[in-house]
Amino acid sequence: MKLYEQVAERLGEAISVGTLRAGDRLPSVRQLSASERVSVSTVLQAYVHLESLGFIETRPQSGHYVRRRQRPLPAEPQVSQPAASASPVSVSALVSRVYRAAGDPRVVPLGAAFPSPELLPARRLNRELALLAREAGEMAIEYDMPPGCLVTRQQVARRSLDWGCPLAPEDFVITCGASEAVHLSLSAVARPGDIVAIESPAYYGTLQVIESQGLRALEIPSHPRHGMELDALEAALTKRKVAAVLVVPSFSNPLGSCMPEENRQRLVRMLAGRGIPLIEDDIYGDLHFGPQRPRPAKAHDTEGLVLLCGSFSKTLAPGYRVGWVAPGRFREKVELLKFAQTVGMPTLPQLAIAAFLRSGGYDKHLRALRRQLASQVQRMVEAVGEHFPEGTCVTRPEGGSLVWVELPRKVDALVLHARALDAGISIAPGPIFSAQKRYGNFIRLSCGFPWSPRLEGALATLGSLARSLA
Amino acid sequence: MKLYEQVAERLGEAISVGTLRAGDRLPSVRQLSASERVSVSTVLQAYVHLESLGFIETRPQSGHYVRRRQRPLPAEPQVSQPAASASPVSVSALVSRVYRAAGDPRVVPLGAAFPSPELLPARRLNRELALLAREAGEMAIEYDMPPGCLVTRQQVARRSLDWGCPLAPEDFVITCGASEAVHLSLSAVARPGDIVAIESPAYYGTLQVIESQGLRALEIPSHPRHGMELDALEAALTKRKVAAVLVVPSFSNPLGSCMPEENRQRLVRMLAGRGIPLIEDDIYGDLHFGPQRPRPAKAHDTEGLVLLCGSFSKTLAPGYRVGWVAPGRFREKVELLKFAQTVGMPTLPQLAIAAFLRSGGYDKHLRALRRQLASQVQRMVEAVGEHFPEGTCVTRPEGGSLVWVELPRKVDALVLHARALDAGISIAPGPIFSAQKRYGNFIRLSCGFPWSPRLEGALATLGSLARSLA
Known part of the structure; x- marks a missing residue:
């Protein structure tokens, strides 16, 4: 990771854990340059990066602020309608391709349903x-x-x-x-x-x-x-x-x-x-x-x-x-x-x-894990609303670490999966979740990892890939 | 274990690892009483116990000796002749009964095919x-x-x-x-x-x-x-x-x-x-x-x-x-x-x-393990010859830790299995080794444990149970 990305990652984490909340003012460029012991231009780069991801916004004459999500949350999908036969x-061959890709540590892991190891004891x-x-x-x-x-x-x-x-x-x-x-x-x-x-x-x-x-x-x-x-x-x-x-x-x-x-x-x-x-x-x-x-x-x-x-x-x-x-x-x-x-x-x-x-200590661990996952799921739902094309629907789970996303009909989830992988992002395409190979325009996203600029960036990329397919 | 059994067990081990060989004279009662720090009568009890198991023999005026096996080794079984369909x-229900019994640590484990943990690193x-x-x-x-x-x-x-x-x-x-x-x-x-x-x-x-x-x-x-x-x-x-x-x-x-x-x-x-x-x-x-x-x-x-x-x-x-x-x-x-x-x-x-x-160190470990298993298998074949009824056949494996014993036709291995279990000995009865429920008069014996008076005693018991069924 480059230096400015590291700075952005740390700020993103502060936003993710709630130290900085929507509407809060970020430290000035000078303050951050001093506290992080990096140059002013590195801080500026970090802020530009966070802004491009939609994490923060610049208010002229005033400074940088944690951004409020602008768009309403997407609707939920309908009841599924599989064939009655x-x-x-x-699905094995298809699953094989998907899970192999998910094992690569360089890939942003939105495809596999496990919690980040850092959340476990x-x-x-x-x-x-x-x-x-x-x-x-x-x-x-x-x-x-x-x-x-x-x-x-x-x-x-x-x-x-x-x-x-x-x-x-x-x-x-x-x-x-x-x-x-x-x-x-x-x-x-x-x-x-x-x-x-x-x-x-x-x-x-x-x-x-x-x-x-x-x-x-x-x-x-x-x-x-x-x-x-x-x-x-x-x-x-x-x-x-x-x-x-x-x-x-x-x-x-x-x-x-x-x-x-x-x-x-x-x-x-x-x-x-x-x-x-x-x-x-x-x-x-x-x-x-x-x-x-x-x-x-x-x-x-x-x-x-x-x-x-x-x-x-x-x-x-x-x-x-x-x-x-x-x-x-x-x-x-x-x-x-x-x-x-x-x-x-x-x-x-x-x-x-x-x-x-x-x-x-298991109960205490579970309480912390649940809070963390709830916040990560919430962030994911918001990010889908922010970055994905008009007409996208997403579930509102009240537990677990997964969301199920319905994309506009034209988007082929298998093509999206392949393109996302090329961009270093793993997702789980809908058709592997059906014996009838349904859900051709659905994807499953994992919320097992703490929210970060890297994740926000991945969602932005996914969203623009989806838009290009819609 | 009683004190005399402990003494017998230690002597049996010395015989088992070859420190004492067939024909060797055992220590005198007085010597052993001194070296083991037990009473003369305990040593005498231990010697009587080992003699009853056929481990040693008493020569009048001379003392106790490691016994040579008297009987020739049994013949090998023939080629099997299963039906051609x-x-x-x-077999599951039957296997279930057998393996459950084998898990009890009080039972002499001749039924399960694993090496004694003391032989493993x-x-x-x-x-x-x-x-x-x-x-x-x-x-x-x-x-x-x-x-x-x-x-x-x-x-x-x-x-x-x-x-x-x-x-x-x-x-x-x-x-x-x-x-x-x-x-x-x-x-x-x-x-x-x-x-x-x-x-x-x-x-x-x-x-x-x-x-x-x-x-x-x-x-x-x-x-x-x-x-x-x-x-x-x-x-x-x-x-x-x-x-x-x-x-x-x-x-x-x-x-x-x-x-x-x-x-x-x-x-x-x-x-x-x-x-x-x-x-x-x-x-x-x-x-x-x-x-x-x-x-x-x-x-x-x-x-x-x-x-x-x-x-x-x-x-x-x-x-x-x-x-x-x-x-x-x-x-x-x-x-x-x-x-x-x-x-x-x-x-x-x-x-x-x-x-x-x-x-x-794996190769060195394997060499020791093989030597040990070879000796245990040899002892088992000898003990079967010693204790089992006339007409019994037994395999001569050149590896592994198992022997396959063919008993006289009249012996029902499932009955023998049940009686042996009552006597605190687990064996594997022949019929679980065949989809056709053949081998009604066969048993498999495990040689995974170092030879000992306890094992010799178990073989003597098995032999007399088999004789009573033949």
């Missing part, structure tokens, strides 16, 4: 792990068979009280993140060729798992705020034999929708009456922006038909790969599948997570 | 991991996407030179042990309903994976020394459409057979000619008792049709779950499946294994 899935977790590695001895190198470490399951069970869905340690099987939890759950309840009902749009990883197991996806219309439309689901269930329903009721990926409590109850009852298993991916449940954590649908499960999946990948350490499933009556089946496919999980990361949770 | 697989590995956890910072908590850590793949590639099968870091995908490598490989090359040709008997974990993917198993006759019978395989391939062949050429589980080099070459050519993928599970390859490591069949692969699977679970740290697959032309597919099902592996265990390998 079940489709075999083949890396140091404390690694310290717990180092301590355990020194103390655990032979135990650390031995197989840990399913259902996984008891101390970890105890801590997850302890958390389940806070979810409003009290479960016991023996209800859980530890998995390689929520991804494997969903994979094993699907494998336990569905056979190749079976139909699985999912939200539309749906997380591409879930589509890939459905693809890899030879299942068919039935996309159900979904509301940007309330998630899967239950009337539509009910109608579909009367027409077709569905082996399982898979939902992300809390802050779904990519919609960010949150299913109301009464809908969760209705969903569980509807499926219980038909004996259909519900796979509930609760990976974003802890990331609510409002005061109350949404209760998992599993809380309404009286039949053992709900398989609740979660992980610490979005709140503590993706790279520790500690997830879980509470598979209800499918527990034995899930355990056997886990054993057959991977034998078990590494021991030490499980123990480190358990030690971290036992030692306290 | 493909079977759907359903737990302390050094954990130290590497602790150091890395302190140094790695945010990197340690971030997702590690397939194909997995480069430094780890570099070290595995470095090892592949020693296998006689040079591969590059980019040829490998890191997996959750060899189990997941095999699971992903099968998933990449076969669709539900497809037929997979396997050895007979075959590792029950592989049968479970075949079951979980809805594939059918075609068991091929296998020789106790040379593994899969290639004439039989060739005949089967002309009759049936086979989607893949899955073999463990080096020290298969449970047979311990090692496919001769010329057979490996013939196998690879036979399949290349038909365009059939070969999944090669090489997990025991490093555990050869002879001077030469067997070369993987992959060394003969010119078409990219061999998917080579391996791991460090049998040689370094099962609980770190670091395995790999070199999937040839199926690399992209395997990577996508890995991503879809688990996103990736935990970072730190991969890095710790790489650091251990880079720092040297």
Whole structure:
């Protein structure tokens, strides 16, 4: 980074964390030159840069001010309208291209759904792990068979009280993140060729798992705020034999929708009456922006038909790969599948997570993380409004770290994805979120990283690319 | 353990490591009482205990001697003769019962195929991991996407030179042990309903994976020394459409057979000619008792049709779950499946294994481990000859840590398994190693633990249980 960019980055951060607010006057060029120990011309360059990004504005005779967003926030997208037929899935090749690009650290990471590592307690977790590695001895190198470490399951069970869905340690099987939890759950309840009902749009990883197991996806219309439309689901269930329903009721990926409590109850009852298993991916449940954590649908499960999946990948350490499933009556089946496919999980990361949770501070960490993500999502929505073409719609998620953007019809998200990548920006194009290859003019943007001039610049670039395609 | 058992255990260990050899005189009761600082009567009890186990013998007027085995070693089993039809697989429920029992630390562990943790460099590995956890910072908590850590793949590639099968870091995908490598490989090359040709008997974990993917198993006759019978395989391939062949050429589980080099070459050519993928599970390859490591069949692969699977679970740290697959032309597919099902592996265990390998000492460790396992296998074969009923046959593996025991026809291995468990001993009953539920009078015994009076006692108990069933 050039010197003036570094200065701009620091100022942008002060604006991002709220030290400087909309309408505030920035330090004078002379003041900043002195405090930053850079030349006046470097400060001027930094201010010009921030102004070009829309972060600040110059008022003649008066100085530089943090800019108020001029434009109203964009509208929200409508309820999705997928076709009412079940489709075999083949998104893998497309996903492959997308996620490969996202791995490059030089690329602005708007494509992948993980929180910035700087928001996670890396140091404390690694310290717990180092301590355990020194103390655990032979135990650390031995197989840990399913259902996984008891101390970890105890801590997850302890958390389940806070979810409003009290479960016991023996209800859980530890998995390689929520991804494997969903994979094993699907494998336990569905056979190749079976139909699985999912939200539309749906997380591409879930589509890939459905693809890899030879299942068919039935996309159900979904509301940007309330998630899967239950009337539509009910109608579909009367027409077709569905082996399982898979939902992300809390802050779904990519919609960010949150299913109301009464809908969760209705969903569980509807499926219980038909004996259909519900796979509930609760990976974003802890990331609510409002005061109350949404209760998992599993809380309404009286039949053992709900398989609740979660992980610490979005709140503590993706790279520790500690997830879980509470598979209800499918527990034995899930355990056997886990054993057959991977034998078990590494021991030490499980123990480190358990030690971290036992030692306290997780709730405090979560409060800070939620505040931060809420602010980042808000910034992203504003920036989309600022930079994207007229007619763009964007979701208003109340949790998680993703927004779903509907561009004018003419914009081809795959072309936009390719051009953005050329410009050093990764995004997730809409078609990977649908078995029917819908959402050709949608993109998903990640808000996992603290707002910065670099991000604002990326949004400006994306917006002008989108405009050129519209 | 009682005091006299502790004394017996220490003497047994001295015999086991060769400090005391067959025919050697043991210390006098008085000497041992002084050196062990226990009473004369405790020493006498220990000697009576060792004698009852057949470890030592008393010569009147002369003292106690390490006993020479009296009986000749049992014969080897014949080539297996499975039915020539493909079977759907359903071993999971049975396997579940077996592996649950094996997890109990009070049980003598003859049922599970892992080396005793005391034979593995737990302390050094954990130290590497602790150091890395302190140094790695945010990197340690971030997702590690397939194909997995480069430094780890570099070290595995470095090892592949020693296998006689040079591969590059980019040829490998890191997996959750060899189990997941095999699971992903099968998933990449076969669709539900497809037929997979396997050895007979075959590792029950592989049968479970075949079951979980809805594939059918075609068991091929296998020789106790040379593994899969290639004439039989060739005949089967002309009759049936086979989607893949899955073999463990080096020290298969449970047979311990090692496919001769010329057979490996013939196998690879036979399949290349038909365009059939070969999944090669090489997990025991490093555990050869002879001077030469067997070369993987992959060394003969010119078409990219061999998917080579391996791991460090049998040689370094099962609980770190670091395995790999070199999937040839199926690399992209395997990577996508890995991503879809688990996103990736935990970072730190991969890095710790790489650091251990880079720092040297793996070869020295392997030499000691091989010597130890060779001696343990030899002891086990002798003990089976000593204690088991007339007509028992046992394999003579030249690597690995398993023997396969054929009992007289009347002995029901499942009944023996249940009775042994009641007596605090876990074994693996034959029927879990066959999709056709064959091998009703076979058991697999693990030789992963240093020989000891406790083990000798367990073998004596097993032998008398088997006799009572014969």
